[in-house]
Amino acid sequence: MRIAFYGSSLLSSYWNGAATYYRGLLRALAAHGHAITFYEPDAFGRQQHRDIEPPDWCRVVVYPATPQGVAQAAAAAAGAEAVVKASGVGYADDALLRAVLDAAPPRALRLFWDVDAPATLAALRAAPDHPGHAALRELDLVLTYGGGDPVVTAYRELGAADCVPVYNALDPTTHHPVPGDxxxxxxxxxxxxxxxxxxxxxxxxxxxxxxxxxxxxxxxxxxxxxxxxxxxxxxxxxxxxxxxxxxxxxxxxxxxxxxxxxxxxxxxxxxxxxxxxxxxxxxxxxxxxxxxxxxxxxxxxxxxxxxxxxxxxxxxxxxxxxxxxxxxxxxxxxxxxHTYERRAVLVDLLLRRALAAKAEGVMA
Missing domain, CATH: 3.40.50.2000 (Glycogen Phosphorylase B;)
Structure with a gap:
């Protein structure tokens, strides 16, 4: 399926601990036939500290860290079958989430992928008027990169339709034994x-x-x-x-x-x-x-x-x-x-099941 993914950065690990996670998972997901576009803001000097060039398994769009840039990037969600907003993008996170949800077509899956669940949940609990509360009720699925049952329970209690941990893992094509240096x-x-x-x-x-x-x-x-x-x-x-x-x-x-x-x-x-x-x-x-x-x-x-x-x-x-x-x-x-291929099998199954269920609900 066509996936629009909004995250911190795929191209740079500079002040971006999620880079390895994004790369490993999205590379493995692409191998399952998904067409992924990753949207990342030009922020925090990351584009000047790229670790990789745009890969052939994922299209990357770098947008200006401005309100207009956010609006233009979010508008692209209209052409996706699954729209993913990750936590910790680092620029206008709340506005980006709102814009992405508004732009996504009715039949598209709407997902929030939380790479720092303790911080996100603390912010939601501390502010009853946090915009994330309303967004949770519009999401089809919350994925997290950790947290186990306590995080799953917390998200469900806050109104998420479902929450599934997708743990960090290994991409053996990029991280493997080498001689000492x-x-x-x-x-x-x-x-x-x-x-x-x-x-x-x-x-x-x-x-x-x-x-x-x-x-x-x-x-x-x-x-x-x-x-x-x-x-x-x-x-x-x-x-x-x-x-x-x-x-x-x-x-x-x-x-x-x-x-x-x-x-x-x-x-x-x-x-x-x-x-x-x-x-x-x-x-x-x-x-x-x-x-x-x-x-x-x-x-x-x-x-x-x-x-x-x-x-x-x-x-x-x-x-x-x-x-x-x-x-x-x-x-x-x-x-x-614990390879990303094993994690991708889980995510692929979750996406296909959720999309099928949503299609039945829209048709009904």
Missing amino acids: ARFAADLGFLGNRLPDREARVEEFFLATAEALPARRFLLGGAGWEARGLPANVRHLGHVPTAAHNAFNATPTAVLNINRASMAATGFSPPTRVFEAAGAGACLITDDWPGIAMFLQPGEEVLVARDGRDVAEHLAALHPARAGAIGRAALRRVLAE
Whole structure:
């Protein structure tokens, strides 16, 4: 079917953690015969920091971050069979959602794809007059990239017709084992932008660990850390483009995942970093959150840390042979159970069922 997808950016991962998720899912969906157009605003310097050029599996339209640009992009929904508005587009999100819903033809599916359900649900609960409440009643389906049963229940209670999690996953064509790269040599690497909802956890799980282990080497990738004072044994790389993520993950003895506080509290929300690391065969240490074992088995396929002290203990005891075994086990698990192709099978089924049901309702 013809899908109009409105998201933050497909072409750039710059200040855009959803890029890998969009790319993996939409590439896999396109292989099921869907014709997808991705609409992204020219905002936040992303077009100047592209990681990929427009792909052959998805048409990309970059529109001006202006009210006129939003209106023109939204008008294109009139030609789609399924219209998807993602959360966190970053420019005029509420106005874009309203415009897209108004432009979509009566027979078209209307979907909201939430890539940050804890933040969206908190905003809706805090404001009874939030425009999202009215929009929920017009949507055919809400998809989320995580959150499990608590998020599904919350969306249904707020009036969504249905909500289905479509978890992050691995695209083995883009994230896979590679030889080590001297640029990324370290005992522990962490890749993540500096965000208010995560900074305190980065200080606890990563920076405090570096201070506790001054003889070890630590590698920090991501934007926003330039003005933050760092321990002497932490090397900061700045933004690391997607093309370098495999080497970043494959080279250090271990890599660290730190969920944002809201995601960790909600649980069942593995970020793309988890699957990028596992796909590269890396030994992953992650902060603790509910639902980890749905994706990787603690102690065998991933190491779990409740705090910075746990991270330091894992790292101090980790020898290369065990790190390699954990990384290989994680790779086997994600290839068997957690690829975007498997997620796309679910989304394809959901779309076809919803479109058929809507067609019956319109005809009736």
